[in-house]
Amino acid sequence: MATSSKPQFCLFSPLLILLPILSSGSLSTVTGHGFSIEEATVHDIQLAFKQNQLTSRQLVEFYLKQIHRLNPILKGVIEVNPEALHLADKADSERKSKASGSLSGLHGIPILLKDNIATKDKLNTTAGSYALLGSVVPRDAGVVTKLRKAGAIIIGKASLSEWSQFRSFYVPNGWSGRGGQGKNRPICRTILDAVYVLDEIVGLDYNDKATIKASKYIPHGGYKQFLKVNGLKGKRLGIVRKPFYNFGNDIFLKKIFAQHLDTLRQEGAILVDNLEIANIDVILNIGTSEMTALKIEFKQALNKYLKELVASPVRTLADAIAFNKKFSDLVSVFT
């Protein structure tokens, strides 16, 4: 927990997160067949399922262990889903009873969601804020409906993450709130994994009108068909150092960045380094205006969200601000 004093409704013990990158060898193999979860893509995992080398239960148990082991240090997972193992068993039995071609690429795969994605289940949805602890959402968010339909297992909520299958995420971010000093920002580990996810979540969401127009652009047969192992070959990539990749005196970041550029070159990309973009300041100013629009929409969207909740300690942005003032020692997400 980030704080020493907590209101009595404050959540649960600071038990969770995972970050397999840091895990020790002893947990890395669950099947005894030399299959390493940390290194496996979703594709590899599906193959292991198929060949009876791995079950969803084993996978979920592995991650739950990782969460319990690492979260006291990393403080990135706010809650684990008490139904995760049950969902894993369900996925395992479906895999036995259904034709393999009928199952989605995310079937039986554990997913960690960002805590501002509504789930109508035992998990709280709080956007990392104490102000929303105990709120009851009216329904699953559209993306969650799609994930459930795909048979993915929602294993928990992360304090500050993009939603992700969580084998591989992380970006420091000095946020604090009910997740503690959340430091994770899940993203997928490989492009292939990202596409597995994209293929399942892309599409119409009737509660989000913007998706109606957009959905006609979804390629028939999904996105996997466009993945190319040698896709970087011959691609010209401009590296705009100013103002994005100016690392100043940070030798470590410079070195890492240079290594990534080397990787791109080795894969056949042609890098145009130190690319200068005319009017970059103007372009970045558009970003500022976008932020202004975002802030204004935030108020409207948040008020709408709070109003639709079945139950909630706060009902308006004003309530949330008042809450923050009252419990300023908690630092909450709306500040």
Ligand SMILES: *[C@@H]1O[C@H](CO)[C@@H](O)[C@H](O)[C@H]1NC(C)=O
């Ligand atoms: C959700 O929050 C309540 C407190 O309001 C807590 O008792 C419960 O354990 C939380 N749920 C999960 C799954 O952690």
